[in-house]
Amino acid sequence: MNAPHQPGTVFIVDDDESFLKSVSRLLRASNHPVRTFASAKEFLEQLSPEMSGCVVADLQMPGMNGLEMQEALANTANPLPVVFLSAQGDIPTTVRAMRHGAEDFLTKLSPKHDLLDAIQRAMTRAARERKQRERLRSLRARFAALTERELEVLGHVVRGRLNKQIAADLGINERTVKLHRTSVTRRLKVQSVAELTQLVQEAGLFKNDQPE
Numbered sequence: 001m002n003a004p005h006q007p008g009t010v011f012i013v014d015d016d017e018s019f020l021k022s023v024s025r026l027l028r029a030s031n032h033p034v035r036t037f038a039s040a041k042e043f044l045e046q047l048s049p050e051m052s053g054c055v056v057a058d059l060q061m062p063g064m065n066g067l068e069m070q071e072a073l074a075n076t077a078n079p080l081p082v083v084f085l086s087a088q089g090d091i092p093t094t095v096r097a098m099r100h101g102a103e104d105f106l107t108k109l110s111p112k113h114d115l116l117d118a119i120q121r122a123m124t125r126a127a128r129e130r131k132q133r134e135r136l137r138s139l140r141a142r143f144a145a146l147t148e149r150e151l152e153v154l155g156h157v158v159r160g161r162l163n164k165q166i167a168a169d170l171g172i173n174e175r176t177v178k179l180h181r182t183s184v185t186r187r188l189k190v191q192s193v194a195e196l197t198q199l200v201q202e203a204g205l206f207k208n209d210q211p212e
Helices: 017-029 040-046 066-074 091-099 112-144 148-157 163-170 174-188 193-203
Strands: 009-013 034-037 053-058 082-086 104-107
Touching: 009 017, 009 040, 017 034, 017 112, 034 040, 040 053, 040 066, 053 066, 053 112, 066 082, 066 091, 082 091, 082 112, 091 104, 104 112, 112 174, 112 193, 148 163, 148 174, 148 193, 163 174, 174 193
Parallel strands: 009 034, 009 053, 053 082, 082 104
Antiparallel strands: none
């Protein structure tokens, strides 16, 4: 019976052609779609935001090595989870890889079920993180639709300022502040300041502002 898995592709990056073929056969036999790359550079050049799944990468490769690829991948718009496979592992390298977010670090002699389990975890993580990124993009788009004045009022609201205080700070009348607040809550589809504050925190807005 094949192991269950999340939808997505396993992107295998290794300069060893025979190893690419053997791992590809194993994963396809377990119903995982697979794409192979002979170098980290080749993989990163073909990476796109639409690609979903995880990466299985060799640690030691000519040119850009696995850790360098992991760092570059983390700085893209699509930071797929990485499972490392190495001919031989050492503790400092393993620790560095895990600290930078690797899903697992295995040797190429590890049992097949260890690799399949690691890929399953990486696929689950990839789906969860993709959903979080999509929510964040959607949330930020909602904030981007606010006017400059509405954003100013919003910044004061989440700092706990009263309408009359906001009016005094912005040099506008209190009724105008109320109108802007109503517009903000309608556009963001929230009912309370608590909900509003939670959305602002999720979107990472006004990070340097502290409640008064």
